[in-house]
Amino acid sequence: MDRVDLDQHTTAPPAPPTLADSPNAPCDHRPDGVGDTRRALGAFLRTRRERVAPEQIGLAGGGRRRVRGLRREELAQHAGISVDYYIRLEQGRATQPSPEVLGALADALGLDAAERRHLATLADTRRTRPPLPRTAAGPSLRRVLDALGALPAYVTDHRLDIVACNPLGAALLGGPVPPAPYDPARPHPRTEAPRDPNQARFLFLDPAARQVFPDWQALATETAGQLRVSAGRFPDDRELTWLIGELSAHSEEFRRIWATGEVVMCDSGRRRLHHPATGTLHLDYDTLHIPAAPGETGLVMHVLSAEHGTPEEAALTRLAAQHPPQAAPGS
Structure with a gap:
């Protein structure tokens, strides 16, 4: 065989x-959002936002910027959604964004097919958790x-x-x-x-x-x-x-x-x-x-x-x- x-x-x-069972176990070191889909959604959006340069969406770059990539309000405006709603999404305080909102964010962030699928998975908080x-x-x-x-x-x-x-x-x-x-x-x-x-x-x-x-x-x-x-x-x-x-x-x-x-x-x-x-x-x-x-x-x-x-x-x-x-x- x-x-x-x-x-x-x-x-x-x-x-x-x-x-x-073990307060000092490696799980204490788990990255932000692991095991919590709302926090994971916010963390994922933040990393994708940080990799988009302002020039990529037609904004003036250069000068001193305190954040990498786009600011939250810049991404929200480019995606055509409320700035307040986007901030709540990234902070894990908004639930179940619509497919239209997810599509607009995915387009604005330039997500590929794998990233879009992952975004949809994290955002679907009402889904039945699949069996392992x-x-x-x-x-x-x-x-x-x-x-x-x-x-x-x-x-x-x-x-x-x-x-x-x-x-x-x-x-x-x-x-x-x-x-x-x-x-x-x-x-x-x-x-x-x-x-x-x-x-x-x-x-x-x-x-x-x-x-x-x-x-x-x-x-x-x-x-x-x-x-x-x-x-x-x-x-x-x-x-x-x-x-x-x-x-x-x-x-x-x-x-x-x-x-x-x-x-x-x-x-x-x-x-x-x-x-x-x-x-x-x-x-x-x-x-x-x-x-x-x-x-x-x-x-x-x-x-x-x-x-x-x-x-x-x-x-x-x-x-x-x-x-x-x-x-x-x-x-």
């Missing part, structure tokens, strides 16, 4: 403690991983936990392993393991990540942006809130990137990975979204590949030979 099922070989770790999506790979998905033995592949949940991967994917990613139980005495748990199975924690808290991913900065920005999307969709997810708080407490880079308000959806493109046996590889990557149920967010499969006839394809073939399929127990 050519996969590593992270959810199959270990007992699930206990739920992280709440703030009441599944965090385990089912039998059919595991069979797909089995069939991709020649291609590195792994599956993540909305918290960016790697819940399953095939041996080639594990080799390229530095060897994901099952998570260890939470231990408040160890702020950086699992140090004895090859790497942390959570992609975000590995990237921001393990120096080895910069060796595995030469383009670390771009991937770190993408990862923080994906966590922001998940936090907006699932504000009641304690484990996700705990993870973001932990990253904020222990990583200055994460705090800096999170403060920019970046929003990223999983997509496709090119990625560089480094492995001791192959050197640096330039690979294509594609993400396949697997809904848990119609209309629900589920797992995401990430598949890496190389163009036919390239040195990267030959290197993957050699590496796959070093990591053959594992026999299923009892077979």
Whole structure:
């Protein structure tokens, strides 16, 4: 069976403690708005406002301005909405803005498709909170991983936990392993393991990540942006809130990137990975979204590949030979 099922070989770790359980826990360091959609909406609008230069909307720039980007009243006037209402939105005191208001703000701020969707999610305070999506790979998905033995592949949940991967994917990613139980005495748990199975924690808290991913900065920005999307969709997810708080407490880079308000959806493109046996590889990557149920967010499969006839394809073939399929127990 050519996969590593992270959810199959270990007992699930206990739920992280709440703030009441541990007053000095990493959740104390969670960024503004995490777990509170109204505050998150205001924080997101503020970061988007700060990146728009006055000249971009036809206003005179230059001189001394005490704020970055647009002032609140400048954005409100450009969007055609009440200044007072916009201020209340950014302060988290206004509820359920209309689609017309959101559209006007999105246009004025120059939001892309991912940012518009995130804005709508944060603003919809009346929506029924969705149940947390599944965090385990089912039998059919595991069979797909089995069939991709020649291609590195792994599956993540909305918290960016790697819940399953095939041996080639594990080799390229530095060897994901099952998570260890939470231990408040160890702020950086699992140090004895090859790497942390959570992609975000590995990237921001393990120096080895910069060796595995030469383009670390771009991937770190993408990862923080994906966590922001998940936090907006699932504000009641304690484990996700705990993870973001932990990253904020222990990583200055994460705090800096999170403060920019970046929003990223999983997509496709090119990625560089480094492995001791192959050197640096330039690979294509594609993400396949697997809904848990119609209309629900589920797992995401990430598949890496190389163009036919390239040195990267030959290197993957050699590496796959070093990591053959594992026999299923009892077979």
